[in-house]
Amino acid sequence: MATMNVIGNNGDTTNTIVTVGVVNSHENDNVYSSLNVTGVADGVVEQAITVGHLHGNLHVNETHLTEAEHVTVTDSNVSLLQEVVQPDYESQRLQEYTRTVTGKADEVFVPTQTYKLSAACLTEASLVTIIGSPGDGKTATAYKILSDYQAEGYDIFIITKPKELKYRRNPENPTIFLIDDIFGKTEVPKETFKKWKRALEELEPTLNSTFRLVITSRDYVFNEYFKQLGFLRDSLFREELVVEVNLTNSEKVRILEKYISHHNLAMTTVDIKQIANMPTPYGFPQTCALFFRWKKFQSNPVAFFRNPAHFLQDAVRDLAEECLAKYVALLLVCAEGDVCIASLNNDDARLAHLLQSKDISVDFFLENRYTIFPELCGTFLERDSDTVTLAHEAIRQAVLNVEDHNPCLR
Known part of the structure; x- marks a missing residue:
């Protein structure tokens, strides 16, 4: 954790302060700093312009924790020992x-x-x-x-x-x-x-x-x-x-055709028009995104667009039968909302409970997590750096319908 020593005026009010000996540090991709505001008792710094973002009414002789942001240190009538401005990494x-x-x-x-x-x-x-x-x-x-x-x-x-x-x-x-x-x-x-x-x-x-x-x-x-x-x-x-948002049928046709072209698939003109003219429960663009994730369901596009939930539940059941470890990973993401793969450890009570309920070793799961989670991406999950989230909220409902007695999802 970095420390910023801030020097204020002699008991007066100043609009500008400076930083002394600033060192940036990273912890879990966030930058934090401790502001040590020093000066004569009862002095007030109305705006702290430092590597940290703007602060109001910082009293002297107090320590404040702040999220580090890059701003320019301006001219000041207080003593400047060392001016250091770090890049705005975040x-x-x-x-x-x-x-x-x-x-x-x-x-x-x-x-x-x-x-x-x-x-x-x-x-x-x-x-x-x-x-x-x-x-x-x-x-x-x-x-x-x-x-x-x-x-x-x-x-x-x-x-x-x-x-x-x-x-x-x-x-x-x-x-x-x-x-x-x-x-x-x-x-x-x-x-x-x-x-x-x-x-x-x-x-x-x-x-x-x-x-x-x-x-x-x-x-x-x-x-x-x-x-x-x-x-x-x-x-x-x-x-x-x-x-x-109010999509016309012609816009739906164009959206579907764009997906078909992007994924290099074939679909009859009759199916395209029928799909564009019928209501979809999850929103048309999102249903398109769901449909093109699962190749095994693309043989019956009209049925999928009419009732995606049925197909999603089948996909979740198939996953549970094929690989329990992957199914537990999906259960965990449904329960947590998002999961940082690197942060998973033996002390995670929810993970331990889920694995125990499926008779899977915690050590085995943790050793293989960088295989288990990535193999779910592109279908059930999306990944940003080391964090995974559900590819679509409809998947959560499908999991709930399959695992409706699991208290960890509630």
């Missing part, structure tokens, strides 16, 4: 991650009317909110937009916390943010909603041609929170800046 890492994630959208993306309207909103107002049902392609549309702006030289970030709206932006570079499912997949805690609301209120005046924002939300969640947004309803979330 922001660089997040940008690389965002580029990797958003780049995937280009492979099978079709420029729908939703995409065109969203792009127009960003051009005219530097802001758009995309709403729709789960699996309708909100996030894929947002990813494509970020990818477009990245190609134009913008810094791109997927924002997950309200405080990031303040310190992720580099004023020297054009930037675009994405807040995906801003109000949660079902709901967010009241305090979290208040923080997002305050952050957006502060952000609104700064939006311009070099700073843009994309927001996504499930339609039913957005409608629930819209009435609590106050004056933001008539500014950031006014009607002309909210685009609702």
Whole structure:
């Protein structure tokens, strides 16, 4: 853990402080520092401009733990012993991650009317909110937009916390943010909603041609929170800046044909039209993504699109019969939401319980985890670095239906 020694004024208030002997350290891919603020008793530092992000009302002779971010140390009227500004490793890492994630959208993306309207909103107002049902392609549309702006030289970030709206932006570079499912997949805690609301209120005046924002939300969640947004309803979330996903049948045909071409498969024109004209329970783009994951189900495309759950449950049952260790790995991801492969150990009670219930050795599982988890990716799981998550929420429901008596999933 790195230490920053901060020198304040003689009991007065100063707007700027400097860092002394700063050393950055990494722990679990996060950068942390301890701020040791020193000065005359009762002195106050209103804004700490250090390698850490902006702080308010830091009192002298206190120690504060903060997430390290790169900002410029400005001129000050306090003594400067040694000025050290470290690179913003976390922001660089997040940008690389965002580029990797958003780049995937280009492979099978079709420029729908939703995409065109969203792009127009960003051009005219530097802001758009995309709403729709789960699996309708909100996030894929947002990813494509970020990818477009990245190609134009913008810094791109997927924002997950309200405080990031303040310190992720580099004023020297054009930037675009994405807040995906801003109000949660079902709901967010009241305090979290208040923080997002305050952050957006502060952000609104700064939006311009070099700073843009994309927001996504499930339609039913957005409608629930819209009435609590106050004056933001008539500014950031006014009607002309909210685009609702509504795929036409012709767009569905184009999306399906793009997937077919990308995966080099054959499908009859009759099947394509029938699939495009019937409702799908998980959202059409996501059902397409699911369908092309399992080759053994592609012989009956109309049946799959009509009822994917039946096929997914068959796939989960087959997995349990073929390899219990892989099935336990899938159970663990369903229970945890995401799993860091490297962090698994003998002290993980949930993992131990799952393995015991299937009569599998913990040592065997841990020794083979880098074979077990990767072999589930591309079908059941997706992987980012050392972390795995479900490829689709519909898989969780299929697992629950197969393993409906396992308390570890509840």
